[in-house]
Amino acid sequence: MSASGKTRVPGRDALRDSVLGDDLVFLLARANALTLAAANAALAEHGLKARSYSVLALAADGARPTQRELAEFLHLDPSQVVALVDGLEQRQLVERRTDPADRRANVLVATDAGRDLFARAQQAARAVELGLLATVTPEEHERLAGLLRLLAFPD
Amino acid sequence: MSASGKTRVPGRDALRDSVLGDDLVFLLARANALTLAAANAALAEHGLKARSYSVLALAADGARPTQRELAEFLHLDPSQVVALVDGLEQRQLVERRTDPADRRANVLVATDAGRDLFARAQQAARAVELGLLATVTPEEHERLAGLLRLLAFPD
DNA sequence: CATGGACCGTTGAAAATGTCAATCATTGGT
């Protein structure tokens, strides 16, 4: 062989060096897909997916979000939140409490069991995240999170 | 008022400061959703979505990818690639050529019209990307791309 | 050179997600 010590499959990495290799939207989509798959796999043993994990997380740390707020924050349709909360409530991980300040709204609160499960699931989630970024310094890890926050919450 | 000069809606940003605010998987999902929506909106005037744009991009820069390679690279099921290519081929933006080296495989090539459209769409796509990261230095922009590549292509 | 297992693209169906409109109960402004 000629040039360098690269271990690249011919067809595959010609694509990686193509126009899309610099396309942020594409990189984001692909990174998200892989990352999501890893997270779902890790959360499966707790009976959760990334979605239900997120809802449980927000219920578990006492923010007392309404379903509307959940929908906005998770970028979901309110009807999807209904289904998600239904699932968690049936498993007694979470309770709907009508907001005393606005009786149309339901506020989400985690049960003890919910907090327990979340604590365990969170460990798994953190392990995945560290595994994904194992090759990167903690500073870069945090920098990535910061830049993603900019994209995720454009004020 | 009391503490700081923050302009935060009470309910909304309590969530942002919750556990999920540091969760890479969540940030990635949300950033991806917003970014994808912006890209789709911008590409719509060219009759494309992020998906078809990606396929067209890979066909247009002469990498001559097979559909299998496309599927792997775009993290899609081969059957989805069929539909995507069907659409582009019907619009005469792309051609299927059976790979002379392996007559099972189709190689994708952009037509002149396809390259033209891609050139225009690419400008729109770049504008979106710059708009999304307008508040960030070019160095940080590139750093973000680099970190996302790590997640998107874990070798 | 014949054969069989693996691979490519295609099809079709099933499951999961995303999107939307209509409804009921409640709220808050006038």
Place this chain on the structure above:
DNA sequence: ACCAATGATTGACATTTTCAACGGTCCATG
């Protein structure tokens, strides 16, 4: 007291994802 606006819910519909099966082609064996 009224009425437009809002939160949750339901049900319908479109889109996306995932999977299994198939015909055509390749290639490593015998």
